[in-house]
Amino acid sequence: MKISELGEFGLIDTLVDLIKQDDPESDPNILIDAGDDTAAWQSDAAVNLTTVDCLVENIHFNLDKISWQELGWKALAVSLSDIAAMGGIPKYALFSLALPQKTNVEDVAELYKGILELGQKYNVKVIGGNISKAPVLFIDSIVYGVVEDPSIMLTRSAAMPGDEIAVTGFLGAAAGGLQITKKNLPFSNELKAPLINALNKPSPRIREGKKLAAGGVKCAMDISDGLTSDLAHICRASRVGAVLNVDTVPVHPAVKTAFCDNALDMALSGGEDYELLFTAGHDIMEDIKKQLDCPVTVIGKIVADDNHQVILLDGSEKIYKSSGKGWNHFG
Amino acid sequence: MKISELGEFGLIDTLVDLIKQDDPESDPNILIDAGDDTAAWQSDAAVNLTTVDCLVENIHFNLDKISWQELGWKALAVSLSDIAAMGGIPKYALFSLALPQKTNVEDVAELYKGILELGQKYNVKVIGGNISKAPVLFIDSIVYGVVEDPSIMLTRSAAMPGDEIAVTGFLGAAAGGLQITKKNLPFSNELKAPLINALNKPSPRIREGKKLAAGGVKCAMDISDGLTSDLAHICRASRVGAVLNVDTVPVHPAVKTAFCDNALDMALSGGEDYELLFTAGHDIMEDIKKQLDCPVTVIGKIVADDNHQVILLDGSEKIYKSSGKGWNHFG
Numbered sequence: 001m002k003i004s005e006l007g008e009f010g011l012i013d014t015l016v017d018l019i020k021q022d023d024p025e026s027d028p029n030i031l032i033d034a035g036d037d038t039a040a041w042q043s044d045a046a047v048n049l050t051t052v053d054c055l056v057e058n059i060h061f062n063l064d065k066i067s068w069q070e071l072g073w074k075a076l077a078v079s080l081s082d083i084a085a086m087g088g089i090p091k092y093a094l095f096s097l098a099l100p101q102k103t104n105v106e107d108v109a110e111l112y113k114g115i116l117e118l119g120q121k122y123n124v125k126v127i128g129g130n131i132s133k134a135p136v137l138f139i140d141s142i143v144y145g146v147v148e149d150p151s152i153m154l155t156r157s158a159a160m161p162g163d164e165i166a167v168t169g170f171l172g173a174a175a176g177g178l179q180i181t182k183k184n185l186p187f188s189n190e191l192k193a194p195l196i197n198a199l200n201k202p203s204p205r206i207r208e209g210k211k212l213a214a215g216g217v218k219c220a221m222d223i224s225d226g227l228t229s230d231l232a233h234i235c236r237a238s239r240v241g242a243v244l245n246v247d248t249v250p251v252h253p254a255v256k257t258a259f260c261d262n263a264l265d266m267a268l269s270g271g272e273d274y275e276l277l278f279t280a281g282h283d284i285m286e287d288i289k290k291q292l293d294c295p296v297t298v299i300g301k302i303v304a305d306d307n308h309q310v311i312l313l314d315g316s317e318k319i320y321k322s323s324g325k326g327w328n329h330f331g
Numbered sequence: 332m333k334i335s336e337l338g339e340f341g342l343i344d345t346l347v348d349l350i351k352q353d354d355p356e357s358d359p360n361i362l363i364d365a366g367d368d369t370a371a372w373q374s375d376a377a378v379n380l381t382t383v384d385c386l387v388e389n390i391h392f393n394l395d396k397i398s399w400q401e402l403g404w405k406a407l408a409v410s411l412s413d414i415a416a417m418g419g420i421p422k423y424a425l426f427s428l429a430l431p432q433k434t435n436v437e438d439v440a441e442l443y444k445g446i447l448e449l450g451q452k453y454n455v456k457v458i459g460g461n462i463s464k465a466p467v468l469f470i471d472s473i474v475y476g477v478v479e480d481p482s483i484m485l486t487r488s489a490a491m492p493g494d495e496i497a498v499t500g501f502l503g504a505a506a507g508g509l510q511i512t513k514k515n516l517p518f519s520n521e522l523k524a525p526l527i528n529a530l531n532k533p534s535p536r537i538r539e540g541k542k543l544a545a546g547g548v549k550c551a552m553d554i555s556d557g558l559t560s561d562l563a564h565i566c567r568a569s570r571v572g573a574v575l576n577v578d579t580v581p582v583h584p585a586v587k588t589a590f591c592d593n594a595l596d597m598a599l600s601g602g603e604d605y606e607l608l609f610t611a612g613h614d615i616m617e618d619i620k621k622q623l624d625c626p627v628t629v630i631g632k633i634v635a636d637d638n639h640q641v642i643l644l645d646g647s648e649k650i651y652k653s654s655g656k657g658w659n660h661f662g
Contacts, residue, residue, distance in 0.1 A: 007660075008660040031378060031481070031484070032486065035487065035488075035568055036417070036486050036487050036488070036552075036568070037382065037412075037413040037414075037416040037417055037487070037552055037553060038380040038381055038382040038413050038414060038416075038417050038419070038476070039380070039381050039382070040378055040379065040380050040417065040478070040484065041378070041379050042376075042377075042378055042379075042481065043374070043376065043377060043379055044376045045373075045374065045375045045376050046373075046374060047362060047371055047372070047373055048371065048372050048373075048374055048379075048475075049369040049370070049371050050369060050370050050423075050425060050458075050459065050473070050475065051368065051369040051370070051425075051459065052425050052427045052459070052460060052461045052471065052473055053427075053461055054427050054429055054461050054463040054471075056429050056463055056464065056465045056469075058466075059463065059464050059465060060463075082368040082369050083368075083369060085368040085369075086367070086368055086369050086371065088369070092381075094381060094382075094383050094473070096383045096384075096385050096427075096471045098385055098387055098469060127381075128381065128382065128383070129383060130383045130384055130385050130471075131660060132385040132387055132390065132391075132660055133387065133390050133660040134387045134390060134467070134469065135389075135466060135467055136465070136466055138387075138429060138465065138469050140383065140385075140427045140461075140471045142381070142383055142425075142473050144379075144381065144475075145369070147371070150362070150373065153362070153371065155363065155367055156366065156367050156368070157366075157367070221367075221368055222368060237366055237367070329338075329339040329462060329463055329464040
């Protein structure tokens with residue numbers, strides 16, 4: 001059925017039913033989760049976090065390359081990743097959807113199934129939203145979270161000269177997935193699957209972000225635009241420079257196999273990995289390596305630099321020129 | 332200058348500068364207001380409110396009929412109106428903008444000036460947002476607020492049989508403004524100005540919402556879709572019916588003059604008035620009339636009705652058939 005047949009309020013009813021049905025475990029702090037002018041919840045004194053992230057059809061995704069369920073997952077994941085990068089705990093989400101008239105109700109329901117699937121994994125409740133008409137599909141995901149102890153919130157502006165720079169997991173996978181889906185590259189399913197999955201169903205590093213904050217790390221962000229571009233954001237916010245040893249960057253193994261010579265540049269600037277990029281002194285970094293279940297790789301050092309540059313060095317300490325550049329809307 | 336020349340991060344810098352410059356009065360509870368993965372603020376134990384509302388180019392507005400500054404004002408106003416309808420106090424706002432590549436930087440700055448102008452009026456701080464590329468302009472305004480006393484929060488679901496139904500202000504003005512701008516109607520400027528202003532620069536009833544809640548009103552919502560349509564939302568949420576005496580509806584005087592026979596239907600179903608629609612017992616209603624500085628007009632009564640109908644009666648107690656229907660995306 002097209003949403004034009006059901007109408008705005010019929011569609012809202014369908015989605016609210018889906019949310020209540022898929023998520024029967026109620027949170028006693030939620031006072032109003034649907035059907036009023038705003039959502040409402042009771043909270044203790046806290047440091048509150050809020051973020052909004054947007055996915056626009058044909059800019060961030062193409063509906064013939066991602067399922068509606070994956071799209072819902074991804075829409076929530078990108079905002080959860082922002083909460084992870086602060087060391088926070090996500091609590092509630094709102095979705096603002098703008099949809100073409102011809103959209104199928106079943107597809108919107110699938111989108112919400114993807115949202116709810118990821119939400120359940122991190123105990124994040126959908127408590128509201130908005131629906132509108134638009135020429136292309138537009139999804140804003142708004143996530144509200146808290147930091148349990150404000151003194152250990154992670155920020156982009158806390159990097160110090162002498163800090164080691166590290167990343168969680170492997171990089172370049174989402175960029176690999178994007179190349180594969182865009183160009184229909186003829187790799188084996190075994191090679192393609194993890195990369196396409198990294199692109200379409202990213203895993204926000206919520207648990208890791210909390211452990212970083214608890215373990216004494218002060219500076220972090222998530223890698224959404226691309227490693228070098230995001231490291232430049234940290235340098236600018238912290239008024240420092242960075243030296244990055246490109247040979248140490250943990251390029252995703254499947255990207256190495258599939259893209260050979262391009263793999264490193266994809267890891268440096270591909271974006272959408274949603275891994276955590278963070279800095280800390282050597283001792284804290286050693287502890288963190290032990291505490292996290294995922295790989296943690298030191299890839300460089302923060303240095304004093306009034307120009308806030310990111311310098312890339314190869315294995316023989318020569319300047320490395322990356323062919324890629326990070327994500328920049330309008331850039 | 333086009334935003335494509337400045338790039339995403341240049342545009343963000345420009346807007347952050349504008350926000351800080353226009354709004355130098357800092358709120359000590361704001362911990363992070365720009366440039367990190369999320370916004371962050373400290374709060375006491377509270378009942379929290381959040382709402383998101385969307386304006387899409389060519390659906391909700393046309394850029395040749397509204398200035399960028401008015402558009403910014405309106406984008407914030409529609410969400411503030413939701414907070415008003417809960418009896419809440421708005422605190423912080425985030426904006427998610429999706430913009431065509433060809434957009435002028437100066438226009439986006441004007442949009443933000445409109446946001447900041449209204450924000451200052453109600454002490455609402457812009458603490459974050461997102462910018463993306465899109466084929467048409469999309470604006471999501473996200474507002475966070477609090478209710479000082481949770482026991483006096485206004486909801487749509489608290490109407491009781493016997494309650495009087497009332498509205499603040501006058502209705503139909505925004506619908507009048509829409510007709511005038513759409514059809515370039517040749518009325519005098521004196522007649523046109525208040526109606527176009529009602530459409531493009533609505534005033535959220537923040538103070539009035541707080542007074543309703545403090546004065547013992549339990550049930551309210553804002554009129555965004557249209558009076559009868561929004562009253563139907565209250566009836567459904569409260570599981571009651573309503574009898575509305577159309578002759579008592581406070582039609583905006585300029586709408587009466589300009590649109591004569593159509594004026595009442597425009598007031599009943601035009602939408603976008605952002606007045607408050609509320610219900611309360613007679614004694615409370617009499618007190619509220621004295622306490623509010625704006626007109627308060629009783630327009631009907633809540634009745635017991637398992638079908639949750641809204642019945643419109645004319646002056647001779649006959650059923651009134653309205654020619655209009657409220658706003659319904661996809662409807």
